[in-house]
Amino acid sequence: MSYDYGEKNGPHTWVLRYPNAGGTKQSPINLNTTSMRLDKTLTPINVNLNDLQKQILHVKEHNFSVEVKGCAVLSGGPLTSEYKLAQFHLHWGSGNNWGSEHMINGISCPAELHCVFINTKYGxxxxxxxxxxxxxxxxxxxxxxxxSNNNNALKRLCTLLKTTKKGESKDIQPMLDLNTLLPNDLSRYYTYSGSLTTPPCNECVTWIVLDEPVVMTIDQLETLRQCMQTVSHVAKPIIFVQSVRLVHVPLDVLFKFNNLTSSIIKKLFNLLLPDLLFICVYIWAQTF
Incomplete structure (x- = not known):
């Protein structure tokens, strides 16, 4: 069975063909910091991405993924087992102010990276x-x-996407340095039990959403859009297109960091502060 993000086979139709999509722990969600619980027992996560053997780029009809061979592992944090990296992919939208699947206090980012790890006890x-x-x-x-000078992996990935057709796969040589796709601070994160955000939407995921964002340029975002455009994307750019699923209501979200103010929200506030001050001064001046 096929799916996409358009009107005919989009997220609102998935539950008709994939029953798990109607579950109670569906992802993505809006990470509302006012309703979270601080779990002081949570530790920083450990991510070792150095022991890689092979990376394979797969370009699909509406997205792409990079399959990873080797022993890149994730542990710590809320996890009680060791997990091995299987693949990673990106989600984005047609606007510069939304595209990430998760939100923080209703605020989206232009894109979101998902690194998918398999519990080693299942194989x-x-x-x-x-x-x-x-x-x-x-x-x-x-x-x-x-x-994004330090993000060589994202730069090379965009170059590869420009030269790879839909339906093709290619070995990535030399391999991407996946460490540049992650932020410096891995100690600040949100975690909850959720699901795959694409069919079959199984509720099998321990989500770890990092608080610190990574920088990408507008040119890199445009590369994703141009390489992955579909008919529905061109014809109806206003709907949730490409690779974004609407957020769901979370049951229980924990977070691990001391400061409740997300770094994303901080940066947005600092960006908007000059405009807010100008508006306040303008309104004050009109009273005289």
Whole structure:
């Protein structure tokens, strides 16, 4: 069965063909910091992405993924087992102010990276998705910036996408340095029990959404849009298109960091502060 993000086979139709999409622990969600619980027992996560053997780019009709071979592992935090990296992919939208699947206090980012790890006690993806602790996905928000000089992996990935047709796969040589796709601070994160955000939507994921975003340029975002455009994307750009599923209501979300103010919200506030001050001064001046 096929699916996409258009009107005919989009997220609102998935439950008709994939019963798990109607579950009570569906992802993505809006990460509302006012309703979270601080779990002081949570530790920083450990991510080791150095022991890689192979990376394979798969370009699909409406998205792409990079399959990873080797022993890149995730542990710590809310996890009680060791998880091995299987693949990573990106989600984005047609606007510069939304595109990430998760939100923080109703605020979206232009894109979101998902690093998919399999619980080593299950071995295969097919087996893992049948268990509630089968997968752990690390989510990374991307924000637009003037430079992403340190993000060589994203730069090379965009170059590869420009030269790879839909339906094709190619080995990535030399391999991408996946560490540049992650933020520096791995100690601040949100975690909850959820699901795959695409069919079959199994509720098998321990989500770890990092608080610190990574920078991408507008050119890199445009590369994703141009390489992955579909008919529905061109014809109806206002609807949730490409690779974004509407947020769901969470049951229980924990967070691990001391400061309740997300770094994303801080940066947005600092960005908007000059305009807010101008508006306040203008309104004050009109009273005289």
């Amino acid at each position: 295969t993806m097919e087996t893992a998705i049948t268990y509630s602790d089968g997968l752990s996905v690390v989510g990374v928000f991307f924000q637009l910036g003037k430079s």
